[in-house]
Amino acid sequence: MENEFDLIEKYLMNEMSVREQVEFEESLRSDPDLMKEFLLRKNINDAIIEEDVLSLRNNLNEIVNTEPVTTRIIKKSYIYSAVAAVIILIVVIANIYIFPLGQMNKHEVFQYYYSAYPAVMSFRSPVDQTEIEKILYDAFNYYDDGKYEMASKYFKQVLEKDSTNYMSQFYLSVCEIEKNNLSEAEEYLNDLILKKDHIFREQSYWYLALVYLKQNEMISAENILKKIVKENMIQKSDAQLILKILY
Amino acid sequence: MLDNRGSVQDAKDVFQEGIIIIYRKIKDNKLKLSSSFKSYLYSVCRYVWIKHLSRQKENIENQNIYIEYDNIPDITIDEYKKNEQYKLYQKHFKRLEKDCQKLLLLFLKKVPLKDIAEELGIGSQQYIKRKKYKCKEQLVRYIKSDPNYKEE
Incomplete structure (x- = not known):
């Protein structure tokens, strides 16, 4: 068990590599005793820093x-x-x-920083549009009107036809946040941050951090915010401020 | 409380815990007063006392008297449990040597190792890591051996 204590402390102090973290989280899910010990040690930290x-x-x-x-x-x-x-x-x-x-708690931080990402797509005239562009055109119209249920349906259609359309996947994740389907949004965003070569990567990190905050997954949110700071992403200063406010 | 087998010390303890629960609510922006602060404090303290009694089997009779109390404040069971847990953890944290307390806090505040070394006047960073480990393990041992510690 002593070795497990070490692992818990390393995880809590954020001293693990991403791979180690994933493995450790897997062990937490499958081992109730380890989870009990983890919660005890995490709560002790939370208590003594008060x-x-x-x-x-x-x-x-x-x-x-x-x-x-x-x-x-x-x-x-x-x-x-x-x-x-x-x-x-x-x-x-x-x-x-x-x-x-700043007097903010995590819910207020989420409310303050979150807004649906603006629709940024220009389209050719309908006669020149490909099949995917036509679907995207409808998707963005619904998205712009705040009809996220319909928008997500169309973004999903695009993904069914082209699973590498990361833009659709990104906007789909925002639709899921708007619909309060946070675990689905989390899944899409986690998938997006693993794929390196697309223009929505940094935005995906940012929205994922916000999703974790809203889900009250403070450790995961902290890890993502630190990554944003470390890699000097666009939201670096906002991430630094949130880290300062909440941690 | 004094009329229901409570002591003056019980009253002081309950008063303290009531204040701390309210303080946490203020901190989390969750405090919504629908009555005067005095009435609210009174209802929170009364709630803490009911919960305290409910942990003592011999006081079931008394508990039933209190349970009829209809002005239950907006304290969730999680807030109450968290307060009880943290009180226990903080009590044992204060039992640690001052150096241990300081070291654990510096680690939790993510102060870089070299700054911790400077702050505590210790040269070896390896030694600091070992010391931090020992302090934390001692704290966990204190907590686990407390009769009020309950595994969740």
């Missing part, structure tokens, strides 16, 4: 334990002064720890 709560707990301890208790009934005035002190504490600590980080 410096603001630790500090609040210490201050509360001081407040409630330094007040002399002379009767069995807690006096009303004691309750009021303790409540007042605690409210002041909360405000002070919130100012120190939360406001500088």
Whole structure:
């Protein structure tokens, strides 16, 4: 088990290669004991990095334990002064720890950064269009109108005819996000980031990070955001800011 | 609480945990007050006390009295459990040597190894890694040997 502890710590500290991560995640899925140990260690990390709560707990301890208790009934005035002190504490600590980080939680970060990727396709006149272009034309019309159910149907048709049409796959993933089918979006985007030579690669990383945030998969989101920063992708500065806000 | 077999210390503990649960809600932007803060704090503390009693089999009778309480605050069972878990983990974290606490925090904040070495005045990065491992394992041992630790 000791070796497994090492692996868990390496994973939590993001010290694994992508391949090691994938293998480890596979082991997590198939081994409930390993998953229990992983969750324990991950939660310990999350708990001990809560410096603001630790500090609040210490201050509360001081407040409630330094007040002399002379009767069995807690006096009303004691309750009021303790409540007042605690409210002041909360405000002070919130100012120190939360406001500088932009006051956003992951859902707000998602709301703030996410918008459907704009439709960027120019078409030849209908008579000159190929069969795929005709389908794409309809797909983008629906997409532009916010009719994502229909748009995704047409993007899928394109993919059935040409599985290497990465543009369709990318827009399809955005449609799935809009329809709140996040696992499907995740699947399409994960597939896209593995394929290196297409113009939607960086956008795919970005949308995948947002999908993970929305799914509350914070470790996966962090890994993708770090990749965006490391590889100097277009959204590098936004990714840095999110990492700063949420991690 | 005092009328229901609770002690002054219980009251202090419940008050603290109530405040911390509310603080986390503020942090996550989940706090929605539909009454005064005082009433809300009171209902959260009462909820924490009910949950505390429900863990003690001998207090089932008392628990039934409280369960009829109709003003349950918007605290989810996950928020309550998380608070209990984190309280335990943080308690044992504070038991570690100061150096261990500092080292674990620096690692979690992703401070580069060479900066940690400088901060702690330790030359060898290998030593730092070994020390961090020992600190974490000690913390896990403390937690697992706590009678209040429950495997999920």
